[in-house]
Amino acid sequence: MHKLKLQFLNQDVEDNYIQEHQFPKRRFYLKVSTIAFQILLFFKLVISLIEHNNSTVYPLLISWGITMPFFLIPVKTDFQIRMSISLLNIIYIGYLLFFDPQEEAEIMYFKGSTQMAANVVNIFVLEFIDSSILSVVLLIMRVTHLIYYSTKLDLPTILFAIGIHVLLIVMIYVYQKALRSQYLLTKTDQRWENILKQIIHVQKYILLNFDKEKVKFINVASTFSKNIQSQEEVISFIRNSKFKNQTFEQYLYFKVNNFELNCIDSLNNAIMVDYERQLLKLNFSIFFGNQPTILIQKDIHFYESTLKNNQKKTSRLYLNIIISLIRIIKENKKYNEVKFQVIAKKLFLKNLISKIENYNFSSQLINFKKILHEALVLSNKKYQIQLLCQDFQIYTIPKIFQLFLFLIIDCSHNEIIHIKDLRRENEQITIRFGGSLYMKRMKAYLDQLEYYLLLIFENVKCDDVYVTVKLKQEIFVPFRKLTSIRTS
Incomplete structure (x- = not known):
């Protein structure tokens, strides 16, 4: 004023x-x-x-x-x-x-x-x-x-x-x-009513005020974890968390500046940040008042609902497959290799996703041709892979990379897939996949499995012809218990 x-x-x-x-x-x-x-x-x-x-x-x-x-x-x-x-x-x-x-x-x-x-x-x-x-x-x-x-x-x-x-x-x-x-x-009273409504749904939160005169964030309250509660710990968390080549603090500051222009409450913004080599999905809201107030919450519903939904789908798929196998045995149907390959592919895919969701994996250095071969083994078509470069090694999580390759194969219209290493000297590994890909289905897969793919990829870009991925130099692990993480 x-x-x-x-x-x-x-x-x-x-x-x-x-x-x-x-x-x-x-x-x-x-x-x-x-x-x-x-x-x-x-x-x-x-x-x-x-x-x-x-x-x-x-x-x-x-x-x-x-x-x-x-x-x-x-x-x-x-x-x-x-x-x-x-x-x-x-x-x-x-x-x-x-x-x-x-x-x-x-x-x-x-x-x-x-x-x-x-x-x-x-x-x-x-x-x-x-x-x-x-x-x-x-x-x-x-x-x-x-x-x-x-x-x-x-x-x-x-x-x-x-x-x-x-x-x-x-x-x-x-x-x-x-x-x-x-x-x-x-x-201000209306703002706190909105904040309390948000906190009721999820108890793990960080509540910040933005001091416009001192141009800094001030911690109001935090139940985010045992190690992230004080002013220093909260500020350390938002400064050491990364989002798209910038700190979470810088991103929040940018959002607050935009908020100052329109003064409209910004609710339930979803964002994925990496902190101490862990990938977290967060929701944050900005509320109007005498000074902007930011509420940051762990998206617990994301982890729980994703696991439950996939468990239901997997159980339903397994039940349908078992019923189909019983009918084949009961009716003495002639063996059909194509149908068997379809069933095998679904079982392989669901089993792989199940292992990933249960964090049953590790990172390692592996030859690119080897991981390609493993992804092709259970395909129901004979694909020809044209690797337009020399074989090279990648440091990744094989199960997740194998899942990504399997999705590429599943979205291909023809039997030829082109793969090229686009990196230059001392650059991050960038790989381009082409070959008449069904991009609508591919984008649906990427949206569904985005959380896990971001553990190994810096980004995934889809255009009308190619899918291009840039591998992370440092492999992340999924968020489990933040209370065990060391804070600096």
Whole structure:
């Protein structure tokens, strides 16, 4: 919030505050005050005509003509409403000071008190800057009237009036600041309600605030693991976690900057990071408030639901295969090699995925041709592999790489698959696969097994013709128990 103008620094927040809390009240107040002012001028004009007081008729007609557009022309923006209220106030005070006939002292005192009450209401309805300017303008008009019509200059009274108006401006400042602070507190309460709703679902979390002045993240609370709870441990975690060649802290900072531009709560963003050679799937949300608040959670549902769904599918597949084998034996059906190869391929694939999901694997150095041969053994077609380079060694997890090769073979339309090593000297191994691949099916496989493939691949790119993979220089392991990980 700007300390002088009392406006929120973020324009979206300012617009929301005006539209939600001020615009409806000001529009209603302008409508009521305009109608009341027109009625007042009308009755004064009728009385002046009856009394044949021509000296007041013309000022009343002029005032009526000036204020009539405020009644007839609709205003659409908050700025127009504030300007209309200010101008009506100035016109009304100008008429009373310079054109209203001088009457008995008691009547003048009564008019003066009514006028001041109306001024105070108008001043508190407006924004702080508008109210301050209006208060100064009205003071100048009264001092001008006093100097012009008074026989002597009453300096103490003028100084007292200036002091009272300064005090009035200070009180307006305190009042408007309290209103805006209350609005921020309301938003903060809503933010914490949203945060608590998220925490209820998953108890393992990190809660951060972003200090905009110090430009750093501050740990509020953490139940993420036994070793990641304090400020130093949490900051170490987000700094040492990597996502797409940048730290998790840098990525969060980028997201917070985008959040500052639109101030819309960003909920349940899924992201995979690697930390201490482990791959974790996280959900994080950014909530609006006086300062951005970030909630980071382990996606436990991902690990549990994936395992349960695959176990159900595998059990159903095994049951169907057993039923098919029983029917073959019972009905003495003739042996069909193609059907057998289809069944064998499904069993091999499901068994391989099951081993991977149960973390039954290890990393090792292996010849590329050897792992290719193992993937081709159980294929139901005779594929010809054209290796457009010399045989080379890769350090990988053979079961996962074998699964990837099996998917490539399964998605091929013809019997020739081209494989080429694209790396240059001292570069990471990059391999390109081609040969009329069914890319829609391949992308579906990649989405389903993304978590495991990212353990060995830096990235996997699919275009209309080729699938290109870049191998990791350092092999990761799946997330198991983060409590056992050393923090630095």
